[in-house]
Amino acid sequence: MKISKNTVVTLEYTLKDQNGEVWETSQGDEPWVYLHGHGGIIPGLEPELIGKQAGDKFSKTLEPEQAYGPYEPDLANSVPRSAFVDIDNLAEGLRLSAQAEDGSTHTVTVTKVTEDTVTVDANHPMAGQSVVVDVEVKDVRPATPEELSHGHAHASGSCH
Numbered sequence: 322m323k324i325s326k327n328t329v330v331t332l333e334y335t336l337k338d339q340n341g342e343v344w345e346t347s348q349g350d351e352p353w354v355y356l357h358g359h360g361g362i363i364p365g366l367e368p369e370l371i372g373k374q375a376g377d378k379f380s381k382t383l384e385p386e387q388a389y390g391p392y393e394p395d396l397a398n399s400v401p402r403s404a405f406v407d408i409d410n411l412a413e414g415l416r417l418s419a420q421a422e423d424g425s426t427h428t429v430t431v432t433k434v435t436e437d438t439v440t441v442d443a444n445h446p447m448a449g450q451s452v453v454v455d456v457e458v459k460d461v462r463p464a465t466p467e468e469l470s471h472g473h474a475h476a477s478g479s480c481h
């Protein structure tokens with residue numbers, strides 16, 4: 322079966338930056354399962370997968386716009402260090418969950434720590450970077466009616 326809209330796809334993937342540094346991989350973890358054609362994967366990867374089938378492997382370089390978006394300087398903010406007193410492992414590179422005024426949470430990365438201030442950056446760590454993705458398609462099957470009504474794959478046969 323070939324990948325098209327409303328198929329459930331199982332794949333192994335590895336995301337690397339331009340220097341070949343691995344950012345994320347499914348190797349040694351569960352393969353990624355998703356419902357094709359409903360978002361949920363890197364935008365630039367979706368069209369590449371159409372027509373592929375189990376056993377197909379490919380590698381693709383995605384521009385920032387097709388991956389995690391451009392880097393937005395406005396998303397980096399300097400905050401008084403006193404706001405972080407209860408975090409004992411504060412260091413550059415630390416990722417924190419931050420709550421916005423509307424109650425939504427997002428992940429920020431600590432990019433700079435000085436005596437008085439901490440810079441937190443809400444850009445995705447791969448924003449502004451080209452991403453190299455290695456993909457191996459493991460399985461393609463039709464979505465169940467339940468999956469279609471939920472708009473996502475049920476990897477283990479049930480919802481989450």
Ligand SMILES: [Zn+2]
Nearest residue numbers: 471473480481
């Ligand atoms: Zn569901």
